[in-house]
Amino acid sequence: MALGEFDLIARYFTREARKAALGIGDDCALLAPAAGMQIAVSSDMLVEGRHFLSTVAADRLGHKSLAVNLSDLAACGAKPLAFTLALAMPRVDEAFLEGFSRGLFALADAQGCELVGGDTTQGPLTISITVFGEVPAGVALLRSGARAGDDLYVSGQLGDARLALEVFRGSAGIDAAVVDEVRGAMELPQPRVALGMALRGIARSAIDVSDGLLGDLSHLLRRSAVGATIEVDALPRSAALRRQSIAWQRLCTLAGGDDYELAFSAAPADAGRVAEAAQRAGVAVTRIGRIDPEPGLRLLDAQGATVANDFASFDHFRS
């Protein structure tokens, strides 16, 4: 027997409302923000074949669908509160729903982020999540706060998700021993929520790296009306990526896409506070360059020579 829409929601997605004043099952969910808090909101849509491979395990897809949204909250320094899920599926597939909801709720529970509403319908596999976080008024990390002279940082490592994609596409090869590791970077990104919150009042600007470092950084620089110099050989990357050619390493770290790390700037005088925040959050951060007064992005290698910036940003209409 095919399950109907309402049965589906009930079986896999209904849970007791906890933090929300009213959760799933009415026309709207009700959020009751604490006094002085702003609500940070972000929406991302994932489409099969474009944002994920059809071969991905359902639980990993559930994880990633929420993770990419939490990454936007992290970039604002917001604390996750709740999310809505709109899900189109070609057919009712209970094995998929079981895995998807398991992966989704494992991350949601770990981050204290409650499912409060949504919609399910028949259609090509498409996942649209809107996430809500809270941040004290005036404290959110913005793209617009970078100043000339700031140090530029990135969290974690860059490029493994793109490396995994190229391995799946057959255009790059890696040791069998590290396939699972780079695949994990692509399928199980860890949103830097704790780091974003730890950087409140320390970072002057921040953005999440989802479409490739250069592309995302260019948004931050434009919003802040500044430029930057990046030390491309200083970009943090895995041992697996280091075994690729320099050209692959640069493509993956600079324009890889799907990293979900934070890029942020802070005053040089706050370098110690940045290091403390990173330690508190349990995430490595690496200084990768500096903010310049003149617009544009300049890329330098370890010898200080200019690297040509001919990397196209990852664009979900172009790639």
Added chain:
Amino acid sequence: MALGEFDLIARYFTREARKAALGIGDDCALLAPAAGMQIAVSSDMLVEGRHFLSTVAADRLGHKSLAVNLSDLAACGAKPLAFTLALAMPRVDEAFLEGFSRGLFALADAQGCELVGGDTTQGPLTISITVFGEVPAGVALLRSGARAGDDLYVSGQLGDARLALEVFRGSAGIDAAVVDEVRGAMELPQPRVALGMALRGIARSAIDVSDGLLGDLSHLLRRSAVGATIEVDALPRSAALRRQSIAWQRLCTLAGGDDYELAFSAAPADAGRVAEAAQRAGVAVTRIGRIDPEPGLRLLDAQGATVANDFASFDHFRS
């Protein structure tokens, strides 16, 4: 030249932030709720071929995509504040984007509802909107408040959207003179926001009728642990629908889908306040039955004879 994702957003969807503390262009939008206000949240996803015909005009699709979400706010008595839009399109089609954004913003502006963020990507045409409204704490209209003895009401008219669908399917015929009128019911639903707000403190329960009256009402009854008796010949419907057979009239009004009217209950002593609220909102409301203590839905005709309840609810996985 194909426009990239970011150019698209800029050209058709970026406007100055007004009510929101921070609008489009950062990782998150920031909403600053007024003291004592709860945020009502709802998400709906529309998929081509399932929620709308591929022949629909782009501006009407823009209107409807937001209208179906605003209808959920209306059912809670919430005042629209903001929304996010996630849009998958097979290709960058500027004529579509121009029309879609025009229809979307016309309704958004009329309702004071600001676009604060979203996502655009390539994929089968899919529109996912999450809408935010505000309502004073404790005031939201809920599905769970109906009590035995309440009068049951519905706003506007039921059934024309389904009639239009059946005309397009070729299974019903209507006069050419009224085609545009019933098509308007399907493509340009008017969310009952003003009515929902006017019913604060008057209606004891409310739900929006999107999947057919019987199906939606059954959610309200279950949540309220009551039943209801509906006078099927009292259901408000258009002259065009009245010219159809009784069987078609009943199917369309009781289980039509896509009505986006409000069904609500109120104490008989508040009948005058209901009428005043309807007048203030400029929307007709019709008493269609009563809430009973015993569970289940009973259907009666104008002579008081039982009508068999063999109408299947509209289900986006079944229909």
